[in-house]
Amino acid sequence: MxxxxxxxxxxxxxxxxxxxxxxxxxxxxxxxxxxxxxxxxxxxxxxxxxxxxxxxxxxxxxxxxxxRFQRLELSSTSPAGVCRIQFPNGMTVEWSGNGGESLLSVLRSVAAL
Missing domain, CATH: 1.10.10 (Arc Repressor Mutant, subunit A)
Structure with missing residues (x-):
């Protein structure tokens, strides 16, 4: 763990x-x-x-x-093609890319922290 x-x-x-x-x-x-x-x-x-x-x-x-699930709020303030997740502890993860592989790669990196 x-x-x-x-x-x-x-x-x-x-x-x-x-x-x-x-x-x-x-x-x-x-x-x-x-x-x-x-x-x-x-x-x-x-x-x-x-x-x-x-x-x-x-x-x-x-x-x-x-x-636990957290509420997801969509925002249009990010530039096109840029995705951002802000966690309750204040950590923010931002990446650009299309498709599930890009997201999967980012989430694996965050999980390794």
């Missing part, structure tokens, strides 16, 4: 604090409950921040592989 942003740039100090704990928790490969108890953290807070940072795109969902 890969995370979209390991360094947490663009996050508040509090968000970075919880992101760091969630990264460490994943690296230790134990349970979230066990990690919270071992580190004196509130279990409800750890779950809250896991959900929040996942929704923001800084963590991938674990377990079932479910993906």
């Amino acid at each position: 890969t995370d979209k942003s390991i360094d947490g740039s663009g996050l508040s100090e509090k968000q970075q604090y919880w992101l760091a704990h969630l990264h460490t928790c994943r690296l230790e490969a134990g349970t979230i409950k066990g990690y919270a108890e071992a580190n004196g953290l509130s279990l409800p807070s750890l779950y809250f921040w896991k959900r929040k940072l996942t929704q923001m795109g800084f963590l991938e969902e674990s377990g079932s592989g479910k993906r």
